Amino acid sequence: MSAKVIAVAGATGVVGRQMLRVLEDRDFPVKELKLLASERSKGMRLPFRGEEVEVEVLAEDSFKGIDIALFSAGGGTSKKFAPCAAADGCVVVDNSSAWRMDPEVPLVVPEVNPGDAARHKGIIANPNCSTIQMVVVLKPLHDAATIKRVVVSTYQAVSGAGRDALVELEAQTRAVLAGEAPVCEIFPHPIAFNCLPQIPQSGEAFMGNGYSTEEMKMVNETKKILGDDRVRVTATTVRVPVHTSHSEAVNVETEKKLTADQAREILAAAPGVVVQDDPAGYVYPLATEAVGKYDTFVGRIREDLSHPSALDMWVVSDNLLKGAALNAVQIAELL
Ligand code: A2P
Helix, strand or coil: CCCEEEEEECCCCHHHHHHHHHHHHCCCCEEEEEEEECHHHCCCEEEECCEEEEEEECCCCCCCCCCEEEECCCHHHHHHHHHHHHHCCCEEEECCCCCCCCCCCCECCCCCCHHHHHHCCCEEECCCHHHHHHHHHHHHHHHHHCEEEEEEEEEECHHHHCHHHHHHHHHHHHHHHCCCCCCCCCCCCCCCCCCECCCCCCCCCECCCCCEHHHHHHHHHHHHHHCCCCCEEEEECCECCCCCCEEEEEEEEECCCCCHHHHHHHHHCCCCEEECCEHHHCECCCHHHHCCCCCEEEEEEEECCCCCCEEEEEEEECCCHHHHHHHHHHHHHHC
């Protein structure tokens, strides 16, 4: 691959910083790097390959001469600026939900549907973090046994809600341990020592059908990435007081029965998936162990007692890496 001029929009955020780390770690051929954020970060310097790069303010004309722009600066910013970038001939890999369900925009997980990236018209969407780690596990099972229905419950880390949310988790944890009342600014209820069945935390989380927007992302994006509308999905998404890595309890009903051993064998051979499954030896995926890793970990694989052809499993991955920055850089690598 010839070296590219890369921009990172939202470079100062939790995902943006991971994007820089992943570009560096994977030796992405970067000819030149432009870092973009809001006015409040103007002039800040971030390290990249032993040098410091100054952050500039994101503007409509930021993308002239840029080959690939990785966006992680929120949906509103992507809606406004991704078309400007595409019009300037830059390919946008967008981590927000702004473009994911647009039929003109490919939604790509490189282990699952790499071919879709080639259909882009200037914007490629990076899926929702919880969806990505689930589909890398579902895809090989779908190929082997045709998935009919998925029932998933998530245990999502606070870093998925951004930097300010992590500050709130830490401040609330300290407050509660000191016997003080936790202060809620980002989340509607205390996140410390709690589980919140509402993602995102904003007032617009819930839809007319009772599902949260995060839950509907898992439903709709899974079908789009697998390229199969017949796969039925239902989800309950929950924020838990974990710093990084999302965990998911996933029940998968298949047309053809798979034994737990067959599923383990299929998953052990799947790209980007690591089977960690020896419960008797206390071996199963853990959020704390997945931090900083590129793989998606799966364990507790067992046949569902209540159904003749279904499996239960526990799926864990670093939400900032495979769930965001790594997947975006892998898409850029496809380009
Ligand atoms: P900034 O740090 O200047 O506010 P996180 O998800 O961790 O909260 O990070 C969000 C990222 O998106 C940050 O880099 C933030 O920049 C950036 N961002 C948010 N809103 C805008 C905007 N309107 N224009 C440019 N960058 C933005």
